[in-house]
Amino acid sequence: MxxxxxxxxxxxxxxxxxxxxxxxxxxxxxxxxxxxxxxxxxxxxxxxxxxxDTDGVQAMPGAAEAFAALPEGRTAIATSCTAPLLEARMRVAELPLPPVVVTRGDVVNGKPAPDSFLLAAERLGTTPERTLVVEDAPAGVAAARAGGFPVLGVLSSQTPEGLRADHHVKDLSRVRWEVGDEVIRARLVED
Structure with missing residues (x-):
């Protein structure tokens, strides 16, 4: 990128x-x-x-494990990129595409507007306050906050002060996903 x-x-x-x-x-x-x-x-x-130019694109540490741990019908991707770009990156990173995907072509207003996250939550059949957004970009965190979503910030290229998420992790390998019937908990692992 x-x-x-x-x-x-x-x-x-x-x-x-x-x-x-x-x-x-x-x-x-x-x-x-x-x-x-x-x-x-x-x-x-x-x-x-x-x-x-997808040369060098790779999954964030812990991303493959997150996709493996989370039930298919309870995850989504809401991105500012186009469907072809998302598909190219996911293919190169060897990550699965969940059934619910929202790209910039699906919404009128892109991030930092909350539209993509709101549409993803709607398609998942849930509400913002019951949906955790995982983000690594300030515009995405701003979008999630504007929509009323709790946000886990991934510090891939930003500082905690730059992201302003509710919680922060260095990468997704620092998260343990605990899946229950009604709730999925994201337990943060200390360094």
Whole structure:
């Protein structure tokens, strides 16, 4: 992702140092803010660069174990990327796609608006207060909070102060998933 966005920034004359604050937002939103007047072309180009460059994409530590531990009908992915990009990344990372997937094409307003999380919860048949959002981007945490979801922040590229989630873990290997009939508990493991 960072390599593709770096190439994109160079092509469009954008200062790459500006990009980290937009992580987690849809590429259309980033393009509209940073490349006004050519935003659709810029969004299409970053999509192309990201789909073509999945070299080095790998699952976060603990992600495969989380997918294995969590029941299929009780998990979802709500992402700011497109379906083709999500599928490419999941395939390269060797992670399964859950039955409930919400991509930027499914909602009008991308993150930091809560629309994608609200739609995922609706499709799962649950409510925000009963749904844990796991996020590693500030825009995603803001979206979850705006929707009334509790948030577990994964510190893959941010500090706790930058994410502002309810709880933080270094990565998903620090979480033990306890599955019950009505509730799934995320138990955080100390370092």
């Amino acid at each position: 960072y390599r593709a966005y770096g190439r994109w920034a160079e092509e469009f004359g954008v200062d790459a140092r500006e990009l980290p604050r937009y992580i987690g937002m849809p590429s259309e939103s980033i393009s509209a803010l940073l490349v006004p007047g050519r935003s659709q072309y810029a969004a299409d180009r970053i999509e192309q660069l990201e789909v073509e």
